[in-house]
Amino acid sequence: MxxxxxxxxxxxxxxxxxPAHRERPQGGGTRxxxxxxxxxxxxxxxxxxxxxxxxxxxxxxxxxxxxxxxxxxxxAGLWRRLHRAVLDRLGERGAIDWSRAVVDAASVRAKKGGPLTGPNPVDRGKPGSKLHVLTDAGGLPLAVATSAANTHDSLALIPLVQAIPAIRSRRGPRRRRPAKLHADKGYDYPHLRARLRRRRITPRLTPRIARRGVETSTRLGRHRWVVERSFAWLTGYRRLTLRYERCARLFTAFLTLAAALTCYKKLAT
Structure with missing residues (x-):
């Protein structure tokens, strides 16, 4: 096993x-x-x-x-460093598709409450948390985060973009900026579009964010469906389908480890 x-x-x-294991100066203790x-x-x-x-x-x-x-x-920050190390190896192989990034969020129920939980508007107000994921064009998670279930999706967009690590490339300097970004109507705000342009994401064209009152919500679109597949990969790790940890940091640690393992599966193949 x-x-x-x-x-x-x-x-x-x-x-x-x-982290290095520190021996007791006086000796003894458990093995x-x-x-x-x-x-x-x-x-x-x-x-x-x-x-x-x-x-x-x-x-x-x-x-x-x-x-x-x-x-x-x-x-000690192990899980974040592990995720970045796996992404670096993928980047060296040219296995990260920087042509676009896709962002979305999904809610899970929080059985025991705790920080970063709130009434879930899609689950009859029961306590829950929200998973935020930003992926490359192939669905590999580049950045993840956790918030309360009643947090608006748009509030996590800029922190997710800023959390993309500087990843090695097959040739040239490290990279952390996708060419385009796709998102649904929950991220359709002028100030978010302006912030993305200032980060030189789609400098000539507007970010591919679905427009409220214009585009239908019955279809995910040609590119945004990949993040739904990414959530399916992540929730395949059963510890993420319900939040049992009262400590938000530990729940986010599980989410980051799941993202690292998901990326490693791509590396192994």
Whole structure:
């Protein structure tokens, strides 16, 4: 199971990014559990959606160790650095399509509440969170974020664009700016179009944002459907279909790890 969840190619990327283990100066203490086993257990929780207490014994990792290491790695920024490292390798191969970016959001129910939750307007006002994703033209997630379910989609657009990391290219300098951006009517605001132009996204043409009162909402369009497929990829990781974490930072950590794994699948093929 471990090789299936964390193949050698993925572990080669992860291992150099892990924080160094500090030995106790006075010696003693419990034996340090293997990092790969812990990382595999975290991926298992993300993939299956199981509770930490239901981790199979075959991983050789206790629920306390797995959760504590997950929190520590989150505080160290591991998941964001892993996502960027995978994107760098994709960029070196020319596997990122910068011809356009696509942005959208989807809501999930928050079972236990917590920060970045709010009444979901599409789920009878039940507490929920919203996943924001910006992808390349092929649907690879370049930036992700979390907000309360009652947050308007448009408020996340500029932060998502700014969160695109500087990614390596097959030739030339690093790149972080797509040529065009596609979005639905929820992002149709003049100030957003102006901000995108100032970032030199579509300098001659207006951003491809659906116009309210003009374009129909019955079709996603030729390009915007890819982000719906990206959400299907991400919610294939069962831990993201419902928010169990009270801590918003930990839920965003799972989302970022899922984005990194989704990009790695493209890299592996």
């Amino acid at each position: 471990g090789q299936t969840l964390v193949p050698d190619g993925l572990w080669e990327i992860v291992e150099p990014l892990l 340090h559990v293997d990092d790969r086993a812990v990382f595999t257990a975290i991926v298992y929780v993300l993939t299956t959606g199981c509770a930490w207490r239901h981790l199979p014994a075959e991983f050789g990792v206790s629920k306390a160790t797995a959760h504590c290491r997950f929190v520590a790695w989150t505080q």
